[in-house]
Amino acid sequence: MSRWTLRMRLVALLLAALIPVLVLAGWRAVETATAVAGERDRQIAIAADLAVSRQREFLAGTRSLLLALRGNGDVLQSLAAKPPADARDRCEAYFQRVLSEAPGRYSALMLTDRMGLSLCSSAPVPPGTSFADRDVFALARQARDFVVASYTASRVSQDTVIPAAVPVLVDDQFGGMLAIGILLAPFAGSAAVRPSGLPVYVTLIDQEGHATAGPADSALTLPLAARTAQAISDGVDGFRDYGRNGDLYDYRIVTLAPSGLRAMAAVPAPPFVASIEPWIDFLLIFATTVLAVAALWIGAARWCLDPLKPIHAFAAAMARGGPADRLEAKGPPELRALATDVLAMATAIRSRESELRAGMEQRDHMLREIHHRVKNNLQMISSLLSLQGERIRSPRIRRHFSDAQNRVLALSILHRHLYERSSWALVDFQLFLNDLVRQLSMDRDRSAFANVRFDIRAPVMAVGPDTAIPVGLIVTEAISNSLRHAFAGIEAPRIEIHAVESDGEVEFRIEDNGVGFAAAQLGSDLPEGLGLSLVRGLAVQLGGEAEVSSVIGRGTRVVIRFALPRQAMAS
Secondary structure, three states, rough: OOOOOOOHHHHHHHHHHHHHHHHHHHHHHHHHHHHHHHHHHHHHHHHHHHHHHHHHHHHHHHHHHHHHHHHHHHHHHOOOOOOOHHHHHHHHHHHHHHHHHHOEEEEEEEEOOOEEEEEEEOOOOOOOOOOOEEEEEHHHHHHOOOOEOOOOOOOOOOEEEEEEEEEEEEEEEEEEEEEEEEHHHHHOOOOOEEEHOOOEEEEEOOOOOEEEOOOHHHHHOOOOHHHHHHHHHHHHOOOEEEOOOOEEEEEEEEOOOOOOOOEEEEEEOHHHHHOOOOHHHHHHHHHHHHHHHHHHHHHHHHHHHHHHHHHHHHHHHHHHOOOOOOOOOOOHHHHHHHHHHHHHHHHHHHHHHHHHHHHHHHHHHHHHHHHHHHHHHHHHHHHHHHHHHHHOOHHHHHHHHHHHHHHHHHHHHHHHHHHHOOOOOOEEHHHHHHHHHHHHHHOOOOOHHHOOOOEEEEOOOOOOOHHHHHHHHHHHHHHHHHHHOOOOOOOOEEEEEEEEEEEOOEEEEEEOOOOOOOOOOEEEEEOOOOHHHHHHHHHHHOOOOOEEEEEOEEEHHHHHHHHEEEHHHHH
């Protein structure tokens, strides 16, 4: 959320409020669409069943007719082992009389024996003609009930018929077949009907999805034959597709007989507006949500973010030290009032900054003057000590005067570094040590230590006077002692001053390669003289400790360890 802008947060808040409404509207739309689709499927199924009800009634009537004919005496006598001589004539006359009562519906009636040989027929058929190769014969012998085969060309007429038959049982055994040819055209029916208020186009189809019979306009409503054949193969009885006339239809495949006689019922698909009607409420709420988000996004930019840009630019310019006397206020009254307050605040801040800057400049000038005068006074004291020391005849007392002069000189150098720096509280540690050693070397008899080499290695860091004064005095005591006592008979005298800082801890080491404590003690002829006591006391003042060690012929080492103040670490 730290990267989210104001607009993102406002949009997220708006969506959090509207998403429950969207979810509820979507759920209701899905339920409504599912219910509407289910109701339409139910209506299409009812319409398809009603549309083919004529064909089913036709088949039911045909079945009743064949069952009634199967019990006729003339028909049964034709199946007898020794039929009467006129049995065939009576049977054929009976068949012709029956067909005359249903003109235009059937093509022929026929009776065969159990081998499929024709026994009698309403149409002229040579005696002994075999119908055993017909599908309807095989179905009748296996089913032992009313059967309907696929459409075929009639052998006894020039019509295309749908063969239907019932088995004739003799002693409960298959004794023959009573068949009738249903004329295809009358069976297919007329044009579209409107059961249940839906226009339904019915067409008889075969296994491959081709139209076998029906009005021409009904055939145009059929989809591609491959699509229908695939649906039949997959066992799907309903689907939606485009007909050959380019219109979209809902199709229903109705099986009229177990043998595979099928009819395809086509119902025009609802228009697009009707199909999206269950989703209208959801779409309206969704569109309203999108418009609300867009309005919030644009409005937040126009009335909030854009007016804030001049204020942001003004604050950034002020932070960089730019002018703070002009701010153009835009947007609603609240933001204009905010811009006015920001401008007033900036003016007040600049005024206070000017006052503080003037006060700080005055303070800096006073501090520089103070440090300069202190430095001058200390140099005057050092000069007086030097003049006074020249009048002293005792070497021991003169040495004490020289030590005092060096200590005053160290303080003078510190104050000079303070007023020369821009910060009055800190001095550069390395520069201070270099300057101090140089001054200590110049103030002595150069013939005694002209060849002394100094090795100063200290980190470049700024320390305050509270650290610089004790360190400077420690360096003064140690170097003065080394220059005075340590290098008698030393061919290559050397003094090392090393300071190492690590994790806020400083290790300060002063080491020479002189004769050690046996020939001279630090600052005094006694092991605990003033110089050594002063070093230990100054180390305690730094918050650390001093270690002074000496090995004859290898020099003297002074090690001070102390914690670096926080202000020096921060700098």
